[in-house]
Amino acid sequence: xxxxxxxxxxxxxxxxxxxxxxxxxxxxxxxxxxxxxxxxxxxxxxxxxxxxxxxxxxxxxxxxxxxxxxxxxxxxxxxxxxxxxxxxxxxxxxxxxxxxxxxxxxxxxxxxxxxxxxxxxxxxxxxxxxxxxxxxxxxxxxxxxxxxxxxxxxxxxxxxxxxxxxxxxxxxxxxxxxxxxxxxxxxxxxxxxxxxxxxxxxxxxxxxxxxxxxxxxxxxxxxxxxxxxxxxxxxxxxxxxxxxxxxxxxxxxxxxxxxxxxxxxxxxx
DNA sequence: ATCGGGACCTGCTTGC
DNA sequence: TGCAAGCAGGTCCCGA
Numbered sequence: 001x002x003x004x005x006x007x008x009x010x011x012x013x014x015x016x017x018x019x020x021x022x023x024x025x026x027x028x029x030x031x032x033x034x035x036x037x038x039x040x041x042x043x044x045x046x047x048x049x050x051x052x053x054x055x056x057x058x059x060x061x062x063x064x065x066x067x068x069x070x071x072x073x074x075x076x077x078x079x080x081x082x083x084x085x086x087x088x089x090x091x092x093x094x095x096x097x098x099x100x101x102x103x104x105x106x107x108x109x110x111x112x113x114x115x116x117x118x119x120x121x122x123x124x125x126x127x128x129x130x131x132x133x134x135x136x137x138x139x140x141x142x143x144x145x146x147x148x149x150x151x152x153x154x155x156x157x158x159x160x161x162x163x164x165x166x167x168x169x170x171x172x173x174x175x176x177x178x179x180x181x182x183x184x185x186x187x188x189x190x191x192x193x194x195x196x197x198x199x200x201x202x203x204x205x206x207x208x209x210x211x212x213x214x215x216x217x218x219x220x221x222x223x224x225x226x227x228x229x230x231x232x233x234x235x236x237x238x239x240x241x242x243x244x245x246x247x248x249x250x251x252x253x254x255x256x257x258x259x260x261x262x263x264x265x266x267x268x269x
Numbered sequence: 270a271t272c273g274g275g276a277c278c279t280g281c282t283t284g285c
Numbered sequence: 286t287g288c289a290a291g292c293a294g295g296t297c298c299c300g301a
Contacts (some may be wrong), residue, residue, distance in 0.1 A: 001296060002295085003295090006294075023287085033278095034277070034278095034295090034296085034297090057295075057296095069297095071295080072294090072295090072298095073277095073278095073296090074278090074293070074294050074295055075278090075280090075293085075294075075297060076277080076294095090279085094301065099297070107279065108279050109278045109279050109280080109293085109295095110277080110278050110279075111278070111294095111296085112295090125296095125297095130300095143279070149270095149271095150271080151271080151272080152271080152272070152273095156272095159295095161295090166271080168294060169293090169294060170294065171293085171297075181289090197287060209282090215294080221285095228272095237294095242282095257273080257274095258273085258274070258275090259295095261294080
């Protein structure tokens, strides 16, 4: 489900319900996620949440002391529901809040994570992350600089969270289509002007997806269970074999970095 | 350092 | 109709 826009949509959705509230206790039904749920998180009692934020595809709950770090993996989601709502399948962790609500972590594939961060921002998973694409003033130059000497496909480069965060398999494909660049081009041999165009496309695509409330595929819904609407704007993702929306040519399908990839051989060069 | 491939896990869709 | 294979939004870790 979640790339940057879906995580951002989730943050914005839960923020007003969670900020300033107290976590009374935490119920862990299934601790075996990507990594075991941190015992420090499971043991939280009567702790105030001071802020809800996002870094890359990680969601952070700031507490009076320490942080809870959440990752939604491929199929995770967070919802705020009434405290008496019975848990369904794959509802692995509940954060019971004061005033009769709870924040519920749901994740069928269990690639997600619920971890403890003792000193804010200080965690191995957060170290070495690249810049936020929507906040970088010179993303194109950054990508160009970081790509020199690299032979990987351009799509793989922009999906590398050490280079730039938040771009996953959907938005990488959409951005490359919008920029008119083939996804399989060796990253190190792409020109500056094309990186400038690509950076603009990444920012436009991510921004539009956030405005639409994310892309809904199988699992994603916002905290009210409402779908994201960006799916209607998808030009290439999941459309292999269908006609290109720009030129009508049949869209090509391939695999890059073990991830399926769709592009138009006519519009993308 | 960089690269490709395998691993983690469940559920839905596809094809025989 | 039934069952197995294939595929899905992520990313860490390993060996070469």
